[in-house]
Amino acid sequence: MDSIRIDFAPQTGTADEWNEAYARLSDYFRAHRLHSRVHRTYLILETLKRASETHARHPNVSPTEVAIHEARRMQRAWLRNIIGDLNIPEGRLDASGRMAFLLSGGPSTYPEYFLAADSPPQEMVDAMRQPIIQSGPDLAFSSMVPRPIDLGPISDIAEDAGGFFDRHPWLRYALLASLSALVLWGVYSVTR
Amino acid sequence: MTSQSPPNPSTRFSQASIRRRRATFFTAVLITLIAGLWLMGHSLGRHGLNGLEIAMLVVFTPLFYQLSTGFWTAIIGLAVSRKSDPLNLLNTLSDDDRRADLSASTAIIMPVYNEDVSRIFEGLRVIYQSLQQEGQLAHFDFFVLSDSDNPNKWVEEELAWLELCRQLDGFGRIFYRKRRKPINRKSGNVSDFCRRWGKRYRYMVVLDADSIMSGSLLANMVRIMEKHPAAGIIQTAPRVFGAETLFGRVMQFAHAAYGEPFMAGLNYLSMGNATFWGHNAIIRLKPFIEDCALPELPGREPFGGHILSHDFVESALMQKAGHQVWLLPVDEGSYEEGPPTLLDTLKRDRRWCQGNMQHFWLLFARGWNSLARLNFFHGILSYVASPLWFTFLVLATILAAMPGQSSLAIGQGFSPGLVLLFLTIGLLFVPKLLLLFRQLTRKDVARHFHSRRALLSSVLLDTIFFSILAPILMVFHSKFVIFTLLGKGVRWAEQRRKADGAVDWQESIVTFTGITIMAALWGLIAFWCSPTFAAWISPVLIGIALAIPFSIFTAGLPSGRRRGWFSTLEELHPPPVIGELQHHLSKAHQRSDPSPALARNYGLMQAILDPFVNALHVSLLRQRQRLTPESRDYLDRLRKRLIREGPQSLNKRELSALMYDPDVMIRLHYDLWSAPTGDLAPWWDSAIRQYNILTREPVTALYR
Numbered sequence: 001m002d003s004i005r006i007d008f009a010p011q012t013g014t015a016d017e018w019n020e021a022y023a024r025l026s027d028y029f030r031a032h033r034l035h036s037r038v039h040r041t042y043l044i045l046e047t048l049k050r051a052s053e054t055h056a057r058h059p060n061v062s063p064t065e066v067a068i069h070e071a072r073r074m075q076r077a078w079l080r081n082i083i084g085d086l087n088i089p090e091g092r093l094d095a096s097g098r099m100a101f102l103l104s105g106g107p108s109t110y111p112e113y114f115l116a117a118d119s120p121p122q123e124m125v126d127a128m129r130q131p132i133i134q135s136g137p138d139l140a141f142s143s144m145v146p147r148p149i150d151l152g153p154i155s156d157i158a159e160d161a162g163g164f165f166d167r168h169p170w171l172r173y174a175l176l177a178s179l180s181a182l183v184l185w186g187v188y189s190v191t192r
Numbered sequence: 193m194t195s196q197s198p199p200n201p202s203t204r205f206s207q208a209s210i211r212r213r214r215a216t217f218f219t220a221v222l223i224t225l226i227a228g229l230w231l232m233g234h235s236l237g238r239h240g241l242n243g244l245e246i247a248m249l250v251v252f253t254p255l256f257y258q259l260s261t262g263f264w265t266a267i268i269g270l271a272v273s274r275k276s277d278p279l280n281l282l283n284t285l286s287d288d289d290r291r292a293d294l295s296a297s298t299a300i301i302m303p304v305y306n307e308d309v310s311r312i313f314e315g316l317r318v319i320y321q322s323l324q325q326e327g328q329l330a331h332f333d334f335f336v337l338s339d340s341d342n343p344n345k346w347v348e349e350e351l352a353w354l355e356l357c358r359q360l361d362g363f364g365r366i367f368y369r370k371r372r373k374p375i376n377r378k379s380g381n382v383s384d385f386c387r388r389w390g391k392r393y394r395y396m397v398v399l400d401a402d403s404i405m406s407g408s409l410l411a412n413m414v415r416i417m418e419k420h421p422a423a424g425i426i427q428t429a430p431r432v433f434g435a436e437t438l439f440g441r442v443m444q445f446a447h448a449a450y451g452e453p454f455m456a457g458l459n460y461l462s463m464g465n466a467t468f469w470g471h472n473a474i475i476r477l478k479p480f481i482e483d484c485a486l487p488e489l490p491g492r493e494p495f496g497g498h499i500l501s502h503d504f505v506e507s508a509l510m511q512k513a514g515h516q517v518w519l520l521p522v523d524e525g526s527y528e529e530g531p532p533t534l535l536d537t538l539k540r541d542r543r544w545c546q547g548n549m550q551h552f553w554l555l556f557a558r559g560w561n562s563l564a565r566l567n568f569f570h571g572i573l574s575y576v577a578s579p580l581w582f583t584f585l586v587l588a589t590i591l592a593a594m595p596g597q598s599s600l601a602i603g604q605g606f607s608p609g610l611v612l613l614f615l616t617i618g619l620l621f622v623p624k625l626l627l628l629f630r631q632l633t634r635k636d637v638a639r640h641f642h643s644r645r646a647l648l649s650s651v652l653l654d655t656i657f658f659s660i661l662a663p664i665l666m667v668f669h670s671k672f673v674i675f676t677l678l679g680k681g682v683r684w685a686e687q688r689r690k691a692d693g694a695v696d697w698q699e700s701i702v703t704f705t706g707i708t709i710m711a712a713l714w715g716l717i718a719f720w721c722s723p724t725f726a727a728w729i730s731p732v733l734i735g736i737a738l739a740i741p742f743s744i745f746t747a748g749l750p751s752g753r754r755r756g757w758f759s760t761l762e763e764l765h766p767p768p769v770i771g772e773l774q775h776h777l778s779k780a781h782q783r784s785d786p787s788p789a790l791a792r793n794y795g796l797m798q799a800i801l802d803p804f805v806n807a808l809h810v811s812l813l814r815q816r817q818r819l820t821p822e823s824r825d826y827l828d829r830l831r832k833r834l835i836r837e838g839p840q841s842l843n844k845r846e847l848s849a850l851m852y853d854p855d856v857m858i859r860l861h862y863d864l865w866s867a868p869t870g871d872l873a874p875w876w877d878s879a880i881r882q883y884n885i886l887t888r889e890p891v892t893a894l895y896r
Binding site: 017020024027028030031032033062064065067068069072089091092094095096097098099101102103107133134135136137139140141142143144145146147148149150151152153169172173176186 | 243244247333335353354357358363364367368369383386387388389390391392481482483485486487488489490553554556557558559677678679801802803804806807808810811812815854855858862865866867868869880881883884
């Protein structure tokens with residue numbers, strides 16, 4: 001029987017920790033809509049290999065964290081090749097790149113090129129380099145300033161009264177009670 | 193006033209014909225009112241009026257005015273809607289006009305606040321496609337203007353916008369704007385649009401989240417605006433559709449069966465001085481921007497401050513600036529949905545009541561034309577009528593309790609009370625009977641109402657329905673008016689536009705128990721005063737006493753649909769836009785939902801967990817100004833807490849603070865994915881495991 005060589009032997013971290021890192025990477029790549037298990041497995045193993053080397057230098061960090069960090073680093077390097085010259089702020093490179101990959105139809109049309117060393121097809125590159133998204137047209141500012149409405153003398157009185165009631169809110173209820181008492185008295189006077 | 197006076201309107205709309213119409217209308221209303229008052233006065237005090245009777249007469253006057261206004265609106269509407277009304281703007285378009293290509297640019301805007309996201313964007317989809325089929329899409333842009341403060345809705349809206357743009361290739365034509373601070377609510381949202389982009393468009397069509405309009409009508413509205421440069425706003429009369437509950441279907445049926453002549457009657461009266469209802473309307477942007485910005489009212493809420501019912505005021509301001517506001521009675525192409533239950537109707541009315549009460553101050557403002565002032569008055573009266581009716585009934589009860597008195601007594605020989613009773617019944621029911629006759633005699637009755645038998649049954653049943661509903665609304669509207677007078681403002685509640693199938697028994701019982709007890713006690717007092725009086729007032733008291741079962745029963749889904757009861761044209765033969773909408777929504781509702789534990793914070797979860805949703809959310813955020821170290825520390829603390837303790841450990845304000853910061857959102861995405869399971873809140877662990885099952889297909893929030 002032919003023997004096989006497993007090219008993954010991390011010097012640091014426990015098997016459980018690396019299994020957890022594997023599962024997390026699997027979920028992470030699947031969240032990128034990479035539905036091919038074979039392609040995903042290649043990506044996971046490649047990422048884990050690089051992560052194991054990094055982990056040897058930083059054994060206190062969990063393998064899961066190192067693995068995702070490595071995946072991010074690979075993604076940034078891949079994106080920089082495609083959209084690195086578009087004056088995208090460094091902090092937004094990942095987000096803009098992910099958006100560009102989605103809008104280019106990447107997950108459904110070119111999944112095998114995601115993080116691949118091979119040059120992606122020109123159509124994919126062109127699509128990713130399109131202006132990312134436009135949520136609003138160019139601004140054309142107008143001044144829309146409210147004009148005061150002349151509410152007339154009654155409103156002036158009401159404003160004064162309103163201010164008075166705002167300062168003494170209990171008076172609002174006292175007035176209501178007085179009116180009710182007046183109505184009751186009126187009813188009593190008429191009906192007695 | 194900066195706007196120049198618009199050109200003279202066409203001779204077709206001469207001032208003389210407008211004056212003649214209004215004179216006819218108000219003469220009829222006045223004669224009816226005088227007759228009613230005379231009869232009331234005579235029935236109350238054959239030997240002179242005492243103080244109580246005078247009070248009753250005073251209260252009766254506006255109530256009878258309202259009744260006769262409604263009666264004559266319907267009667268005149270019936271008369272004019274039988275033939276092609278030359279003053280209906282749609283009839284001013286020639287065949288050539290209707291075929292002409294558009295030359296003006298129009299923005300279709302939809303301000304939204306925590307609404308059903310699928311409904312918003314599927315609605316936009318059918319409008320977009322309808323315009324595309326009409327060949328006029330190039331002249332329209334679409335804007336969803338969000339003030340949603342629910343993080344889930346926010347993310348869902350972003351995703352749905354992206355997905356719709358991708359599916360329709362609508363980038364650069366369908367836009368999404370989320371305001372950070374929802375200043376001045378809906379009117380502030382519209383003004384914000386006008387300030388940013390208003391100059392780019394000649395017209396703006398305002399839609400509600402539940403509005404649908406056909407491409408053909410939209411194009412024709414633009415053509416009418418082009419043909420009538422004096423028109424500042426054209427308000428369509430939308431038809432109601434999409435109801436599922438008994439309550440919603442009865443209201444929808446009533447609108448279909450009786451609404452059209454009322455709209456025609458309103459148009460007959462108002463002509464170029466109509467009012468604006470805030471949606472399903474087209475607005476000329478230049479004068480709107482220049483003259484219709486809303487000032488704050490003096491004082492504080494509920495009477496002062498921000499104007500709640502902005503549409504009436506915008507209409508009055510447009511007219512004050514010399515432009516016309518028209519009502520466009522249409523029988524197809526403009527649609528909206530109504531509240532599904534009595535409780536939802538009351539919640540909406542609470543808001544509308546305060547908005548209309550605010551207009552009290554505007555009644556006396558200088559510069560309005562008389563119709564604009566009358567529109568304010570009618571709006572106020574529509575709510576104040578309830579406490580007046582309530583007071584009238586209380587006074588009648590007191591009168592009945594007085595020895596030797598018998599309120600509205602019906603005596604021997606000529607009895608003014610009896611005549612008044614018949615007159616009132618006539619004002620209430622004659623328009624309904626005439627409308628019923630008209631619908632029954634139409635050749636296509638089966639197409640519109642299922643069958644003659646179903647139509648008759650529906651009218652009979654809706655009479656019972658409205659007899660119970662009217663007294664309940666009276667009590668609640670009275671309460672709302674008093675609350676407003678006492679300074680109790682309303683908060684901006686999100687609207688429920690669809691029933692979720694579950695009847696809320698508890699809320700109905702809690703809401704209506706008080707008025708049920710009141711009705712029972714009132715009935716006992718009335719019976720003690722006079723059994724005849726108890727019989728007179730019983731229809732009102734029975735309605736109030738039945739509030740709990742009425743609310744519960746009408747919130748249910750059984751509504752006689754199989755028998756054809758309450759059928760409408762839109763239900764039986766949906767027009768293309770509604771048919772398409774229903775088709776897409778039924779697909780949307782077939783998709784699997786996340787578990788309830790995840791559903792509560794699903795939007796947040798997507799924005800952090802999903803690489804693409806995270807990227808989309810970040811792309812749509814504005815880059816923040818440099819944060820102070822204190823703010824940065826605060827956000828760091830929240831970020832760590834969110835990962836370790838889950839979203840339930842943060843309130844809405846804290847979640848929003850995180851979600852508004854693009855750097856924090858990018859950081860959270862990696863923090864979450866790179867955190868070992870032991871460092872994650874169980875909620876996140878479960879989210880990671882379930883998320884990929886839920887997003888088996890490319891994500892389409894439209895279909896969730």
